[in-house]
Amino acid sequence: MDVKTGEVVESFPNAYYIVGDDGSAPFAVISKSDSRLLIIIGVAADSEVGVDGNELDEGNRQRYYEFSNNKLKLIKVIEK
Template sequence: MSYQKKKQMTGPKSATKSPVNFAEHYVISTVGCGGGTVCGEIADANTGNVVGSFPNAYYINGEDGTAPFAFISKPDSRLLIIIGVSADPEIGMSGEEIGQYNRQRHYEFIDNKLHLIRILEK
């Protein structure tokens, strides 16, 4: 299981040099996207092309200078777990808008898209 925080990405071509950490031939990387947040991208390790991204930006700087952001992935699984506080409101399981809160989100990666399958409140 891969448990990663604040891994910097230098661009899509870096995916061809990074070890596969998701769904058999993809590389998930994160990069700071401003305002104390991190964004994530999913790149095809074979081509280096970015094929998807995290559905939101997530805080990495809370009031105490830290926030509980992490993502969990496995090289042989299409399951992606994202833990943390979203920077923007999110859409819940029933399509409703949900506010900013520390939660665990489970996504399945199908056809280069992340599909929300479960939300756990922390």
């Protein structure tokens, strides 16, 4: 969201599970107001691709995105 205008300029790149089979799922979003970095931790609800464009199996991941020109660009993925 653009803090000056309130306009939504980009959405999360995926939906993420909040409640898993055991009643919980790891999910967190980390950002700082003075940074273009967005970190999303959790299990994606839909298929997803890695930095290299290859489809990834379902799993818990830590994903690093750079927000630039009103777009989120995946820059790193760490399997949890």
